[in-house]
Amino acid sequence: EADIYQTPRYLVIGTGKKITLECSQTMGHDKMYWYQQDPGMELHLIHYSYGVNSTEKGDLSSESTVSRIRTEHFPLTLESARPSHTSQYLCASSPGRWDYGYTFGSGTRLTVV
Amino acid sequence: KQEVTQIPAALSVPEGENLVLNCSFTDSAIYNLQWFRQDPGKGLTSLLLIQSSQREQTSGRLNASLDKSSGRSTLYIAASQPGDSATYLCAVYEVALANAGGTSYGKLTFGQGTILTVHP
Numbered sequence: 001e002a003d004i005y006q007t008p009r010y011l012v013i014g015t016g017k018k019i020t021l022e023c024s025q026t027m028g029h030d031k032m033y034w035y036q037q038d039p040g041m042e043l044h045l046i047h048y049s050y051g052v053n054s055t056e057k058g059d060l061s062s063e064s065t066v067s068r069i070r071t072e073h074f075p076l077t078l079e080s081a082r083p084s085h086t087s088q089y090l091c092a093s094s095p096g097r098w099d100y101g102y103t104f105g106s107g108t109r110l111t112v113v
Numbered sequence: 114k115q116e117v118t119q120i121p122a123a124l125s126v127p128e129g130e131n132l133v134l135n136c137s138f139t140d141s142a143i144y145n146l147q148w149f150r151q152d153p154g155k156g157l158t159s160l161l162l163i164q165s166s167q168r169e170q171t172s173g174r175l176n177a178s179l180d181k182s183s184g185r186s187t188l189y190i191a192a193s194q195p196g197d198s199a200t201y202l203c204a205v206y207e208v209a210l211a212n213a214g215g216t217s218y219g220k221l222t223f224g225q226g227t228i229l230t231v232h233p
Contacts, residue, residue: 006156031219043202043223056218090156094219099164101147102204102221104157 003027006091006105013081013112021076021108023091032074033102035090036060043090049074081112115140117205119224126193126231134188134227136203141184143205144219148177148188151200151226160201161188193231200226 004025013019025032034047045058049068063085064078074093078085091105116139126132136146145164149157161170161177163186169178176189186203204223 033221042225043204045220048218050218059220088154092157092221099145101145101159101162101206103159104149106156107154109154 004091004093004103004105006089006108008108009106010109011111013110015080015082015112017081019078019081019110021089021091021110023074023076023105024072025074025093025103025105026072027093027095027103028071029093029103030071030096031094032068033092033094034058034064034066034074034076035092036062037088037090037107039088047076081110083112086110086112115143115205115207115220115222117203117222117224119201119203119227121227122225123228124230126229128193128195128231128233130193130231131189131191132193132229134190134201134203134229136186136188136224138184138186138205138222140207141181143181143207145206146177146179146186147204147206147221148175148186149202149204151202153200157202190229193229195231195233197231198229200228202226 007022030051032049035043036046037043044060046062047066049055088109090107092102094102118137120135147162148160163170163179174191179186204221
């Protein structure tokens with residue numbers, strides 16, 4: 001079944017550690033996105049990609065980085081985690097056509113202590 | 114800048130009631146509007162997608178309407194059930210210009226959501 005997968009589901013990590021949040025989709029979608037959502041708050045776009053080797057920053061400034069080496073894989077990396085990075089990170093994808101909707105993953109809830 | 118507002122922020126109803134969630138957006142130049150459901154601590158599940166040329170979409174007990182010219186959408190839930198309890202988000206898709214290089218990109222802007230509680 002075509003879907004979008006995020007791992008880990010939950011992560012508690014110490015300050016200063018490097019972390020990578022994984023996102024993979026099996027739908028062959030060209031476009032992939034990372035959103036950040038604080039508890040009870042709106043979703044904000046932090047990164048997007050329109051295809052392999054294409055990455056751009058979104059509306060909300062983020063210290064994270066992303067890469068798109070394969071169509072199906074769009075990992076997000078924090079080189080040195082801080083408590084201010086504590087949040088939920090949601091990955092999404094969409095096909096090339098604008099008239100198709102987005103599909104979201106289950107999210108990674110990150111806590112930096 | 115597109116702004117999406119959802120009213121009410123929270124809603125509590127007894128099981129069996131029909132209810133309406135409202136979404137408004139400031140810039141009517143959208144391509145489509147999508148309604149999502151989010152359970153606590155979870156990701157988003159797509160409920161309905163309405164293209165800018167469409168007036169409404171239906172799926173089971175859910176019906177979403179779109180009035181693009183007035184910048185409004187409603188999500189109607191018939192015969193609500195406790196399992197419908199969740200946060201409902203609406204999002205509009207538009208094309209925006211990137212800051213550098215002037216290239217355009219598709220962008221989904223979310224409202225703050227309506228927290229729905231259906232009690233038995």
